[in-house]
Amino acid sequence: MTALLYILAALVILLALGWLARFVGQKATGNKPLFRDMPLAVAFGYVLGAAIVIAGIWYYFQPVTTEQGTPDAGVTFFHWAVHGFILAAIAAFLFRLLGRHVGTAGSKKLFRHMPLTAAFGILVIILYAFTAIFAGVLAPYGQEEVFAQVNALPGGDASVGGNPDHPLGTDQIGRDLMSRLIYGAQNTVGIAFATTLIAFLLGGSLGFLAATIQGWLDQVLSRVVDVLMAIPSLIFALLLMTIASAWAGSQQWLLTVYMVVIIAVIDSTRVFRLARAVGMNIVVMDYIEAAKLRGEGLGYLIFREILPNATAPLLAEFGLRFCFVFLTIAALSFLGVGIQPPLADWGTMVRDLAQFINFAAFSPLTAALPIMAAGAIALLTVAVNFVVDWMLQKSSGLKE
Amino acid sequence: MNAVLKIILQRLALGVLTLFIVSIVIFLAVNMLPGDFAEAILGQGATPEAVAAIRRDLGLDQPLVVRYWDWLSGVLQGDLGNSFAQANFSAFVGSESGGNAGVAQQIAPRFANTMFLAGVTACIAVPLAVGLGVLAALYRNSAFDKAANVFTLSSISSPEFFLAYVLILFLAVLNPMLPSLSNIYPDMGIAERLQKTLLPALTLTLVVTAHMMRMTRAAIINLLASPYIEMARLKGVKPLRIITHHALPNALAPIINVIALNLAYLITGVVVVEVVFVYPGIGQLFVDSVKIRDIPVVQACCLIFAAAYILLNLLADILSILSNPRLRHKR
Numbered sequence: 001m002t003a004l005l006y007i008l009a010a011l012v013i014l015l016a017l018g019w020l021a022r023f024v025g026q027k028a029t030g031n032k033p034l035f036r037d038m039p040l041a042v043a044f045g046y047v048l049g050a051a052i053v054i055a056g057i058w059y060y061f062q063p064v065t066t067e068q069g070t071p072d073a074g075v076t077f078f079h080w081a082v083h084g085f086i087l088a089a090i091a092a093f094l095f096r097l098l099g100r101h102v103g104t105a106g107s108k109k110l111f112r113h114m115p116l117t118a119a120f121g122i123l124v125i126i127l128y129a130f131t132a133i134f135a136g137v138l139a140p141y142g143q144e145e146v147f148a149q150v151n152a153l154p155g156g157d158a159s160v161g162g163n164p165d166h167p168l169g170t171d172q173i174g175r176d177l178m179s180r181l182i183y184g185a186q187n188t189v190g191i192a193f194a195t196t197l198i199a200f201l202l203g204g205s206l207g208f209l210a211a212t213i214q215g216w217l218d219q220v221l222s223r224v225v226d227v228l229m230a231i232p233s234l235i236f237a238l239l240l241m242t243i244a245s246a247w248a249g250s251q252q253w254l255l256t257v258y259m260v261v262i263i264a265v266i267d268s269t270r271v272f273r274l275a276r277a278v279g280m281n282i283v284v285m286d287y288i289e290a291a292k293l294r295g296e297g298l299g300y301l302i303f304r305e306i307l308p309n310a311t312a313p314l315l316a317e318f319g320l321r322f323c324f325v326f327l328t329i330a331a332l333s334f335l336g337v338g339i340q341p342p343l344a345d346w347g348t349m350v351r352d353l354a355q356f357i358n359f360a361a362f363s364p365l366t367a368a369l370p371i372m373a374a375g376a377i378a379l380l381t382v383a384v385n386f387v388v389d390w391m392l393q394k395s396s397g398l399k400e
Numbered sequence: 401m402n403a404v405l406k407i408i409l410q411r412l413a414l415g416v417l418t419l420f421i422v423s424i425v426i427f428l429a430v431n432m433l434p435g436d437f438a439e440a441i442l443g444q445g446a447t448p449e450a451v452a453a454i455r456r457d458l459g460l461d462q463p464l465v466v467r468y469w470d471w472l473s474g475v476l477q478g479d480l481g482n483s484f485a486q487a488n489f490s491a492f493v494g495s496e497s498g499g500n501a502g503v504a505q506q507i508a509p510r511f512a513n514t515m516f517l518a519g520v521t522a523c524i525a526v527p528l529a530v531g532l533g534v535l536a537a538l539y540r541n542s543a544f545d546k547a548a549n550v551f552t553l554s555s556i557s558s559p560e561f562f563l564a565y566v567l568i569l570f571l572a573v574l575n576p577m578l579p580s581l582s583n584i585y586p587d588m589g590i591a592e593r594l595q596k597t598l599l600p601a602l603t604l605t606l607v608v609t610a611h612m613m614r615m616t617r618a619a620i621i622n623l624l625a626s627p628y629i630e631m632a633r634l635k636g637v638k639p640l641r642i643i644t645h646h647a648l649p650n651a652l653a654p655i656i657n658v659i660a661l662n663l664a665y666l667i668t669g670v671v672v673v674e675v676v677f678v679y680p681g682i683g684q685l686f687v688d689s690v691k692i693r694d695i696p697v698v699q700a701c702c703l704i705f706a707a708a709y710i711l712l713n714l715l716a717d718i719l720s721i722l723s724n725p726r727l728r729h730k731r
Contacts, residue, residue, distance in 0.1 A: 228425075
């Protein structure tokens with residue numbers, strides 16, 4: 001309660017400071033339009049922003065250890081966050097610079113008007129793809145390999161219960177966490193990607209089919225999709241997973257396959273909607289009419305006439321759909337009904353490591369383990385969203 | 401006014417029809433189970449007589465249509481069937497077979513808890529999101545707008561449990577201000593209850609606010625391009641007044657729509673968040689029942705979630721019709 005009062009008092013003081021800053025600015029610049037027309041709210045915003053930045057800088061230079069000699073976890077996390085942010089910004093900047101000077105004329109032009117967020121997104125996607133493909137080479141151990149030392153602390157310091165062989169420690173049954181984190185890229189991202197592909201093949205082809213043939217087929221498919229979309233997707237997935245777990249019995253890997261099929265079908269309804277809408281706009285074009293009069297078949301119409309003209313919106317949708325699928329799979333795994341062990345997967349890891357968060361005051365790195373696994377999921381979806389946001393903005397030609 | 405009434409009645413009828421069809425889908429999905437409930441309850445060592453007895457008890461020997469009708473009429477009267485786990489338990493203890501193991505009794509208090517959580521979230525998120533959305537539209541392309549864009553995009557695309565654990569780390573572990581476990585009892589004071597609900601509510605707020613704010617911003621910016629706004633600007637009206645007096649009344653329909661849609665989204669987000677914070681709501685019950693394959697509970701929870709989702713979407717539809725004069729008066 002007192003904390004709230006302090007915050008309130010600080011805000012009032014900042015408001016006064018904002019008024020003062022505007023007043024000083026008006027006097028000092030001889031009533032320049034910038035200061036003359038500035039509303040009080042904007043002045044307050046500037047002062048608030050400055051206060052936050054100053055507080056951040058002050059906090060950054062606090063000592064990393066407390067008086068008792070234990071690490072100050074808050075400051076440590078803040079350091080990691082600031083360093084991570086700066087490193088990411090530099091990496092994105094360098095990557096954009098590289099893109100502007102290397103490659104074909106088309107790709108150079110693409111990079112010239114790219115915002116930093118989009119460059120960062122592309123860089124992260126490339127890194128994830130690299131990790132996923134070469135997980136077997138990058139990971140120090142196998143994902144199912146069990147070692148003698150269980151619950152080794154991360155950091156590799158043998159005096160406090162770590163092990164130099166396992167830089168991020170081991171889990172409850174002695175599997176190397178770093179290897180599992182790396183293999184997680186292969187399993188989680190790979191399965192999500194495959195699921196999205198199936199959803200697109202299914203939803204896309206049915207959507208185009210409905211748009212081209214129309215009539216009763218369109219009616220039936222659209223009504224079925226309407227019904228399936230009326231149930232929230234995560235809820236529906238959980239319901240179907242209950243049934244799938246009964247079908248799979250004791251064969252765990254079968255459950256993962258069922259999950260891929262279930263999520264692909266649920267998400268294909270969303271793809272169907274878009275593909276049908278885009279297709280409907282294309283089939284009324286004159287060139288489709290011409291192709292029909294030429295006597296072209298259904299396959300030619302869909303693959304040679306409609307598909308090339310629908311690539312741009314479908315590509316953006318693919319990115320967004322991948323995020324949804326990825327998040328759904330992660331959520332299911334987190335809830336314990338998604339990707340099944342022994343496959344390493346980030347959602348399951350978050351659930352298994354969640355208790356470590358309570359050790360933040362003693363060992364910040366240990367507490368960071370569940371955040372790392374969850375952050376690995378978040379980072380990829382954020383990256384894809386940055387890229388899709390930029391693509392949509394570019395294709396819609398929005399300047400404002 | 402007659403035309404509006406007609407449109408609304410149409411939508412209502414459509415909503416009820418959707419709900420009916422969804423209930424059929426849920427019922428059919430559950431009936432795709434291999435073997436049947438009786439074998440699932442009794443396990444492998446079941447004698448044929450016991451299986452037959454339970455089958456008769458649960459009415460599994462009836463044809464599909466009859467069972468569906470029984471289930472639906474039960475649901476309409478507030479009887480959601482008997483939970484397997486509870487039935488098992490009472491049979492084990494030796495009490496009268498599944499006498500008071502109703503799913504409805506199990507769900508009712510949890511449903512109230514979930515509604516409380518959603519209500520607290522909405523109270524924080526809606527004013528925050530609309531306010532920030534208006535600000536972002538007002539100062540679009542400024543540093544504030546760009547920072548808000550990056551921040552909201554990140555928080556939309558992060559999984560709920562990531563945000564939840566980050567909040568736990570900072571607000572419960574490092575600075576012990578709020579409890580990280582939301583164990584709520586029925587006879588709890590409102591202040592204590594609020595304190596325990598705050599952390600899950602904040603997590604949901606982060607996700608939902610980002611969505612709502614982006615949509616509010618888009619809706620207002622869309623309007624700002626229209627000629628009558630240009631006219632007001634040329635007349636010399638102040639920017640804030642343009643937004644509050646000229647843009648907001650017309651943006652109300654899309655904003656109401658956005659709020660209702662996001663409350664519907666809340667329904668799904670609540671599942672993961674409740675599990676993270678061990679909040680005794682309907683989402684946690686749902687996940688637990690999925691794990692132990694307690695079919696009647698899964699069925700009932702699924703129906704409740706779907707119904708809430710459909711009703712909120714319906715509400716969004718109707719409210720946006722009511723608040724938009726151009727939808728009311730057809731040209």
